Amino acid sequence: MRIFQILVLRLRTLFKRTEVEGELDEELRYHLDRQIEEFVAEGMSPEQARQAAWRTMGGLEQRKEECRDMRGWNAFEHLSGDIRFALRQLRQNPGFAGTAILILALGLCASLSIFAFVDAALLKPLPYRDPARMMAVFGSQEMFPRNNLSYPDYLDWKRLNTTLESLEIYRRTGSLLATAEGVQPVRGVRVSDGFFRTLGVKPTMGRDFQPGEDLAGSPRTVLLSYAAWQSRYGGRAGIVGQTVTLDQQPNVIVGVLPREFHFAPAGMPEFWAAYHPEAGCDARRGCRSLYGVGRLKDGVSQSSALSNLTAIAKELERQYPGSNRGQAAAIASLGEVIVGDVRPILLVLLAGAGLLLAIASINVISLLLVRSESRRREIAVRTALGASAGRLWTQFLTEAVVLTGAGTLLGLAGAHWTMKVLVGLISEEMMQRMPFLLDLGLSERVLAFGGLLSLLVAVLCAMTPSLRLGSPDVRGGLAEGSRGAAGIVWRRLGAKLVVLELATAMVLLVSAGLLGKSLYRLLNVEVGLKPERLVTMDVMTQAQGYEKPEARIALARRIAREMEELPGVTSVGFTGNGAPLGGNGNTTWLRVLGRPWNGEHNETPERDVSPTYFATVGAKLARGRYFREDEDGTKPAVAIVNQAFARQHFAGEEVLGRHVSYLSTPPVPIEIVGVVEDIREGPLDAAIPPVLYIPFYQSPDRFFSLMVRTSQSEAALLPAMAAKIRQAGVVSMGGMTMSERLEQTPSAVLHRTSAWLVGGFAAAALVLGLVGLYGVVAYSVSQRTREIGVRMALGARPSAVYRLILGEAGWLTGFGLLLGLVASVGAATLIQGLLFGVSSWDLPTLGMVAVGLGFAALLASFVPARRAAAINPVDALRAE
Amino acid sequence: MSRPSDLVQGTLDLLILKVVAREPMHGWAISQRIRQMSGDVLQVGQGALYPALHKLEQNGWLTAEWATSENNRRAKYYTLTAAGREALERETAGWERLSSAISLVVRAV
Incomplete structure (x- = not known):
């Protein structure tokens, strides 16, 4: 309270100068007048009284000056004088000032923007209760040391373990949400009922899942992420208790999660649904699709929890050898799982930025030295005129502070901008895995760090000239001659x-x-197709009504026809496994018929494509033919292979007319009818693997990617395509030009x-x-x-x-x-x-x-x- | 007339705090009251008074506000704060210790 009061007084002295001056004047004048009155009352004439009163005062101005001193005024006076002088010095030498400020700003900008990332990822605690005790729990096998859990295994682990307070599961699922504008794909996660209690996260609105709410029979409930609540429902308070339709099932919204909550391993889902095991996968011990999170009991170490879970896994392996052979347990701290990947990169970047700042500071010091050489004479004159060492030091410090202050402000502005650029460089897919970077910015910690750094730099910069000129040899300085060994x-x-x-x-x-x-x-690598004026868009329908292959084929044909009618479109094709260059897609296990086969797998990417696919994307047919429009499930199975396939499996032999088969017993022959030149189905910088192309009509999917070639603007085509697809009553996603x-x-x-x-x-x-x-x-x-x-x-x-x-x-x-x-x-x-x-x-x-x-x-x-x-x-x- | 140097260091602060403790006062009244109470022995000139008042205000022991004085003019009235009251007690105790010590020495000789 008293500190506050004093602060107010000081600030008033500083900023309300004329007012305080006036009050001081009035106060002293009042005293003077009372003194005069008293003298008059004692019998002096008014003139005598005034003179006597002035004498007792001993000089009005001196009194005022003493009062000002008491108010801590003169320190301000000196400081503002120093600052004015420093500014004048810097203005006189704009080249020096500009360079020094700029490189300081550069060093600080680099350090601060990288530090902001380090702060967001590594320093800021995860938004959970006691995050150090949170563990990510995995199954483990030789090929995948961090594998998923199956639902029956999860229930046994939860029941049998003695080292975890609680063990919960989550699983990412894409869902289709029914909205007023039609069905939309949304990101979702399904979690067991105690998931949020285990993390120590309470919904900001509504309630958490209750025990038993994740069982098959109970009504379906969801929690909204804060972002989804804001963007989809405008942050309306009445949203709790309403029903949304996800995957054609009604779900009651029971609550909204806090704004600062994030859980990177599950990405950034909009809907968090209670788990609800399903008849298929969740009934089988061998079907592993779940991730675990657990909270260590007090006093239990990570390694004892691991040995506990490993023992349980061993026991399950003994009981269920068919499904659980070689299945062990793995455990890692949740923080490690969330930020483990980025930690080394960030630390290397931080070290680099720190180095940059150090070099920048050394450079500024070097510039200051150059300048202090030319100021020898000035310093010597000031010393000769009686400036104390302390006074000179204050002057240097002021100059350094002004310099670094300007550099810091510029650096902060630069850091603000740099962070934006850096975040922009992170693709949306990567961002999904790093939600902790979302509220990246000039937080208090970053500002404090910046303040500390610039203070350090300021002190260093202030010390340089004073060390150099600290014990000025006045005479030598005046003669501008001395060159110390320090130089x-x-x-x-x-x-x-x-x-x-x-x-x-x-x-x-x-x-x-x-x-x-x-x-x-x-x-500019050869991609085997012509990316110019080619547009791709993913199409997806709900399961209901599209169980039969005929219905799926009819839908794909209908959509393709609609696309062909759009202005400018010259050709339309589609594929069931995502557009090329995506790097995703199914692989299949193959054997070549008529060859000895010893059970090897020959893992090969498989693409299900329409007859017009190759012509549309601009791939070249090397030999044979394309698929025909009537080649569906009723016709013999056919395939087209790429040149890499031909080279690997039929080097120097005739390819057309040969047969391959999936690893089924008995083998079902697939006839190779064509060879295309290699297309980059996968990453740009990897060798092109052998690829097997199958007619879409022989393996239709309710998810497929359209490839549309146009003679007009690609940008204008995308919204038109999306609108057409919406009119057809299905969902479109990720429209993008091939470039x-x-x-x-x-x-x-x-x-x-x-x-x-x-x-x-x-x-x-x-x-x-x-x-x-x-x-x-x-x-x-x-x-x-x-x-x-x-x-x-x-x-x-x-x-x-x-x-x-x-x-x-x-x-x-x-x-x-x-x-x-x-x-x-x-x-x-x-x-x-x-x-x-x-x-x-x-x-x-x-x-x-x-x-x-x-x-x-x-x-x-x-x-x-x-x-x-x-x-x-x-x-x-x-x-x- | 008693010059500031004649007063033992810090004593003026004690006198001011003591006088103001009774009621809010302006500078002139404070100097008059000190003179009166000391039987005209201590005459505090404004040369010492006002710097001391401003210092005490800056320390947070006094607050100041403008009010109309007994002769219908605006004057700056000083009031003792809680912190000032504590300081007064401290200074009074210190003064009593000091003065009794001095009298012991002076009388013994």
């Missing part, structure tokens, strides 16, 4: 640092260049993200390296003014001075580039796995970076060289 030490240290900075910049530039080139190569799909393939995203990140760091390192070089060369020039003056007096021409200074810079640059070259090749070898179509020893990239960096370094050292050449020998010699 030479700094020149050597600074030179080494600059070589390192340039080498770092070179390594980062080369890496960025290689990654950028990889990205270019990747996007977009190409750019959003995981490998392209990975390359783009890393190219941008490394490029950003490289740009920062380049700027810092150049400023560092400038600082060192300029410092050297300031130290050698006298020497240069002597040389010129003895007849050296400006060109010789240029040679002298640029030669020094050239040595530094040369060493930096050489070191950078060696390190670049090393670094490129390390990221070899990321590169595509570019060798780590890519001469054009290395050459361009070296030449570009060398040229930039020349420019940076040209500025001080010109200053040196312009030295007037007479001035230089007289000054000493």
Whole structure:
């Protein structure tokens, strides 16, 4: 309370200056008047009384000054004087001020934006009660060390374990939601009834699931995520108790989850439904589709919980050898599962950003040194006039604070923007797995961290000139002559640092260049189809009414016909396994008939395609024929294979007319009727595997992807397609042009993200390296003014001075580039796995970076060289 | 007239707090009251009074507000705060200890 009151008074003194001054004046004048009255009452004449009163006062102004001192006024006066002086100093030298502020901002911007990610992912506690005790529980087998659980196994684990307070399950499910605008696909999760109690999360509205609510017989209930409540239901309070239709089943909304709740392993679902085991999979012990979360009992360690669960798994394996052979248990802390993948990346980035900030600070210090050399005289004059060391230090500190303050503000603004850019680089699919990044921003912790960093930098910057000029030799300073040993030490240290900075910049530039080139190569890789003017869209229907193959075929044909009627459309095809380049799709186990077969699996991607599919996407038929429009389940099974398939299974043999079969007994022959040139069905940067194409009509699905080729704008086509599909009463998803799909393939995203990140760091390192070089060369020039003056007096021409200074810079640059070259090749070898179509020893990239960096370094050292050449020998010699 | 240096260091603060403890007062009245109560021995000039008042206000021991005085003019009235009352007790105790110690020394000789 008292502190608050004092603060108000101080602030008032500071900001309501004229008012406080006026009050002081009035208060003292009142006293004076009362004194005069008293003297008059004692019998003096008014004039005498006034004079006597003034005398007792002993000078009104002095009294006021004493009062001001008591109010802590003068400290403010000095400070504002210092700030004004600092601003004037910086304005006088805008080049120095601008450069210093900019590189500080650069270093802080990098550190803060990376720190914000670290904060959101690693520092902020997970939004659960006592998150350290939360465990992710898995089944485990040799091939998949973190496997799912089956429902019967889960019930046994829950019943038999003695180490977990509770064990719950969840399973991601896509659902179809009935809305006023038709059926929409939504993300959903089904969880056991104690899921939220175990996490320690309470709904903000409504209630949690009650025990027993997840059993087959009980009515279906769902909790809404906060985001779904806001976006779908406008945050209406009356939503609890209403019914929504999910997958043609009525579900009662019982509550809304808190805004800050997230559970990354389940993505970002909109609907959290109570589990409800189903007759099929959940009845079978061998059908594993669930993930577990459990809370350790107090005092129980993770390893004892693991041995407890392992013992239970062993017992189940003994009881049910058919379904549970080789099934063990695995356990990991939930935090590890959620952020384990990003931790090393973030820590490496943070270290990089910290390094950048350190280099930036060193550069600013180097610039300050250069400047303090030129201010020797000023400091000496001020000391001679009686400025105390403390007063000078305050002045330096003020200047440093003004400098870093401006840098910090700029850095914060930059960080705000950088974070946006970085988040934009994360694809939506990746974002689903990192919901903790959603409210990324300049949080209090990030601001506090920024404040701490800039304070540190400010103190460092303030100490530099005071160390250098701390015990000023007044006479020497006035003569502007002294060159301490510290100057030479700094020149050597600074030179080494600059070589390192340039080498770092070179390594980062080369890496960025290689990654950028990889990205270019990747996007221009031969994909085996023509991505221009090709549009894809996924179509999905509800199960009811589409159980029979005929109905599915009829639907696909109907939709395709509707698409053909849209203006500009030239050709329509569809496939049952997702569009090409997606990397997803079924694989199947095959054998070639007429060959000895020893039970090997020959795992092969399978695509179910329409007769017009190949022609539509622009693939080339190498031999044979396409599928026919009437080749459905009533006709003999046929297949088309890609060239990779032909090479692998029929090298040098006739392919057409041969037969393959799935691993069924007895084998059902499938005749190969055609060979297409390889299409990139999977990732862009992997070899194309053998692929088997089957007629869609022989294996129809109620989920398929349309491929539509148009002669007009692709962008205009997408909404028209979506509208047509909606009119047909089915659901459309993920409409995208093929070029977009190409750019959003995981490998392209990975390359783009890393190219941008490394490029950003490289740009920062380049700027810092150049400023560092400038600082060192300029410092050297300031130290050698006298020497240069002597040389010129003895007849050296400006060109010789240029040679002298640029030669020094050239040595530094040369060493930096050489070191950078060696390190670049090393670094490129390390990221070899990321590169595509570019060798780590890519001469054009290395050459361009070296030449570009060398040229930039020349420019940076040209500025001080010109200053040196312009030295007037007479001035230089007289000054000493 | 008693100059500030004549008063033992810190004593003026004690006098002001003591006088203001009874009722809110303005600076002139405070100086008059101190003179009166001390039987005209202690005359606090404004040279010491006002800096001390401002310091006590900044410390949070006094609050100030403007009010109409007995001669119908605006004057700045100082009031003792709770923190000021505690300070007064502390200072009074300190003063009593000091003055009795001084008298012991002075009388013994």
